[in-house]
Structure formats: C-alpha cells, structure tokens
Amino acid sequence: MLQAAARRLCADLRASKAPPKVTPPAFGMTKALDHCVPGVSGPAHCPTEPFVGLQRLVGTQESKKLSGQVAVVTGASRGIGKGIAQSLAEAGAIVYVTGRSAPGKETDVILMGTVDETASTFGKLGGTGVAVHVDHAQDTQNAALVKMISETHGRCDLCVNSAFYIPKPDMIFFSTPIWNQPMRFLNEQTSVGGLNHIGFTVGLLPCLRRGRGVVINVSSWGSQMNIFPFPLSYYCNKATFDRSMMALSERVRNYGVHILTLWPGSVKSERSVMGAKRSATRLIDLETVRFTGNAIVALGAMGPETLHQYSMKHRVLASADVLTWEVDGYCHQGDLHTFTTGGRG
Numbered sequence: 287m288l289q290a291a292a293r294r295l296c297a298d299l300r301a302s303k304a305p306p307k308v309t310p311p312a313f314g315m316t317k318a319l320d321h322c323v324p325g326v327s328g329p330a331h332c333p334t335e336p337f338v339g340l341q342r343l344v345g346t347q348e349s350k351k352l353s354g355q356v357a358v359v360t361g362a363s364r365g366i367g368k369g370i371a372q373s374l375a376e377a378g379a380i381v382y383v384t385g386r387s388a389p390g391k392e393t394d395v396i397l398m399g400t401v402d403e404t405a406s407t408f409g410k411l412g413g414t415g416v417a418v419h420v421d422h423a424q425d426t427q428n429a430a431l432v433k434m435i436s437e438t439h440g441r442c443d444l445c446v447n448s449a450f451y452i453p454k455p456d457m458i459f460f461s462t463p464i465w466n467q468p469m470r471f472l473n474e475q476t477s478v479g480g481l482n483h484i485g486f487t488v489g490l491l492p493c494l495r496r497g498r499g500v501v502i503n504v505s506s507w508g509s510q511m512n513i514f515p516f517p518l519s520y521y522c523n524k525a526t527f528d529r530s531m532m533a534l535s536e537r538v539r540n541y542g543v544h545i546l547t548l549w550p551g552s553v554k555s556e557r558s559v560m561g562a563k564r565s566a567t568r569l570i571d572l573e574t575v576r577f578t579g580n581a582i583v584a585l586g587a588m589g590p591e592t593l594h595q596y597s598m599k600h601r602v603l604a605s606a607d608v609l610t611w612e613v614d615g616y617c618h619q620g621d622l623h624t625f626t627t628g629g630r631g
Contacts, residue, residue, distance in 0.1 A: 350378030350412075351587040356439045356497060358431075360422060360486070361449030363387040364399030366504060366553050369575025370446055370582055371404055375413025377583045379444065381405075382435065384420040422449050422482045432489045441497035442490055444586045448504040451478035453519075464518050475519040480526040484534060491543060499543040500586050500593060503531050504578065505602075507549050528602065535597050544593035546585060547602045550578045573605060574612060581608040 357374045361367040363385035371383045387400040405415030418434070420427045435442055453471045487494075487501055494501065506524045507513070513520075528547055535545035551573045585608060588596070596603070 351583055352444070353378030355379045355443035355586070356382075356435065356441060357444040357446065357586075358382045358384065358435065358442060358490070359446045359448055360384045360420075360483070362404050363401050364404075366550060366575045366578055367446075367448040368399070368404045369577075370448060370504070370579040371415065372407060372411055372413075373576055373579025373583050374444070374446075374586070375408040375415055376411040377587075378413065379586075380414045380416070380439070381408065382416045382418055382431075384418045384422070384431065384449070386419065386421050388419050422486060423451075423478050425485065428482070428486045428489060432486075432493065435490070436493050440493070442493035443497035444500045444502070444582075445487060445490055445494065446502050446504065446582060447483040447487065449478060449482070451475065462517075467517065467519075471517070472519040472522060475523040476526055480523045480530070483527060484530050487531075487534065487545075491538065494543050495541060498586075498590070501531075501543065501545040502582050502585060503527065503545070503547045505531075505547050505549060539594060539597045542590075544590075544597040546593075546596055548578065548581065548585075548605060548608075549602060550605045553578065577609065577612055578605045581605045584608050 352374060355378070357379040359367055359371040359374065359381060362371040362383035367383075367385075371381050375381045383401045383404050385401040385404075388402065401417040401419065405417040408415040418431055420431050422428060451474055453474045458467065483503065505527050510525075531545055531547055538545065553573050553575060585593075585596075585603075
C-alpha cells in the first residue's frame with residue numbers, strides 16, 4: 287500500500303516535457319531546468335541535459351545512511367567509480383558524478399560508459415545524481431565544478447577522489463618495456479589520478495568545512511609494492527597520491543576535514559575482466575565495484591570523532607578492513623596487512 291502511494295505521488299509530481307530550445311550548459315555540466323519540480327528526480331527530457339534531480343521517494347529510512355548529504359565522485363563513467371557512486375546514491379546522498387565521457391564522445395571506445403549512464407541508474411536505486419562532464423587535468427574545469435557545488439548547496443559532505451587516467455594506447459602502457467615507453471606516460475599518470483586530486487580537494491576545502499568534511503581517496507597498494515602488469519608510471523602515480531594526501535590530512539584534520547585513503551583489492555571492473563581475457567589469466571578473490579562503494583558508505587556514516595581518529599592514526603585502509611561480506615554474501619579474506627605482506631592481490 288505504501289509503495290503504491292509513493293508511486294502515485296511521484297507520478298503526480300513528475301516534471302513536464304522540456305521546452306524545445308535549451309541553452310547548452312557551460313563546461314558540459316548539468317543545469318536544473320526551470321520546468322523541473324523540486325523534490326522529483328529522473329532523466330532530463332532534453333538531450334543536452336544528461337540528468338537532473340534532487341530527491342527520490344523510494345527506499346526505507348534504514349537504508350538511507352547518507353540521506354540529504356552532498357557527495358562528489360570523480361571518475362565515475364565506469365568501473366569502481368561507478369560502483370561507488372551507485373552505493374552513495376542508494377544510501378540517500380545527492381551524488382555529483384564526474385568524467386570526460388559524454389554521449390557520443392566516449393573516451394574509451396572499447397569499455398564505453400559515460401557519467402550520464404551512471405547517473406541514469408540512480409533512479410532504480412532510490413537515489414539522486416547529477417552528471418558533470420569534467421576533465422580533471424584542467425584547473426578551470428575543477429574550479430567551475432567547485433563553484434557549481436558551492437552555489438547550489440553551499441557545502442560538500444563527502445568527496446571521493448577516484449578519477450584515473452590510462453595513457454593511450456593502453457597496450458603499450460601495459461606491455462612495453464619502460465625504456466620504450468614515452469615520457470608522457472609518467473606525466474599523464476601523475477597529472478590525473480595524483481596531483482589533480484590534491485588541487486581539487488584544496489579548492490573544495492571551504493565547502494567541505496561547511497559540510498561533514500569527509501574525503502576518501504581510492505588508491506592502490508601499488509603505492510608500496512609492484513603489481514603485475516602495471517608499469518613504473520603507475521607506481522609513481524599511486525605513491526604520489528598516497529603521500530601527498532597524507533601530508534594534506536595532517537594540515538586539515540583539526541579544521542573539520544577528515545582525509546582517508548582506501549585500498550581496494552582486485553576489483554571486478556570492466557577493464558580487469560577485459561585484461562584477464564586478453565592474457566588468459568584467472569582472477570581470484572575479486573571484489574565487486576559495489577563492495578568498495580558500500581565500504582565508503584560505512585566510512586561516510588561514521589561520527590566526527592571516529593573519523594578524526596581514523597584520519598589521525600590509520601590514514602590508509604583496505605576495503606576489507608571496513609567490510610567483510612560482499613553484496614552476494616561472499617566473505618573476503620585479508621586486510622591491509624595481507625596487502626603489505628604480498629598475501630593478496
């Protein structure tokens with residue numbers, strides 16, 4: 287009965303069709319249309335507007351651990367970033383998902399996927415999403431995103447730095463000896479997935495201080511040891527990312543901003559599955575993309591005192607340190623210690 291009533295209410299409030307002419311958004315970012323009714327979410331009706339929404343009347347209060355919170359997930363076109371964004375949306379957050387891919391302009395023609403597609407899945411999860419087309423290597427676009435969030439909400443409760451760039455062609459990146467790889471690989475890896483996250487987080491600090499101030503960096507144990515088949519530039523990227531964020535955490539943790547670094551295990555993403563098929567490799571003990579997403583939901587729902595202790599003492603956590611059970615009931619074996627001793631991967 288309650289579900290049927292909620293559906294009828296949503297149907298009554300559903301936005302009307304968009305006018306035929308709408309000004310394209312700057313920097314490819316989604317703008318709320320004048321005809322949209324506050325409190326209703328769903329795919330935008332105009333082809334130039336990927337997704338507009340604020341709140342869904344779906345789901346129980348118990349499942350909405352982050353209800354009303356404003357979150358940003360960078361690099362959410364596919365893979366682990368997409369899974370994290372879906373978990374946050376399911377938990378009730380208003381999720382801004384960023385990426386360079388747009389409909390008809392996919393950055394990876396093999397794996398495909400866009401932030402528009404990611405945001406369009408939130409409706410079935412009872413969540414809200416705003417797709418934002420951003421190249422995080424461009425400072426002006428990072429600043430535009432920060433301004434958009436600040437003017438729209440005035441705060442940011444949770445920032446998940448997940449964007450990562452693999453230089454093209456990726457076959458050279460993974461299989462060519464280091465002495466035959468162009469130097470641009472190192473620059474591109476450090477630029478997106480490392481230093482860009484530092485700049486974006488620093489720019490977002492005023493919004494974070496007005497919100498819950500949780501920053502979670504999705505990194506890798508590749509910052510500490512070698513992982514086949516990644517090249518040298520990958521390790522430099524992750525080491526730069528982890529160490530820089532550790533230093534930033536020391537500077538801001540006494541000002542209401544809590545920075546944590548999360549190491550997923552071997553993740554069943556589109557890229558890892560494709561790589562396993564190419565090399566005829568069997569992948570074991572895989573984490574789903576939603577596993578890390580649910581771990582981030584658990585971290586984001588922690589109280590400020592616990593977050594302060596984590597950011598002060600731990601700084602780096604494995605997804606299996608936060609959660610044990612997968613979405614399908616599988617129990618992951620291992621934690622941060624088994625990463626650093628080479629017992630899992």
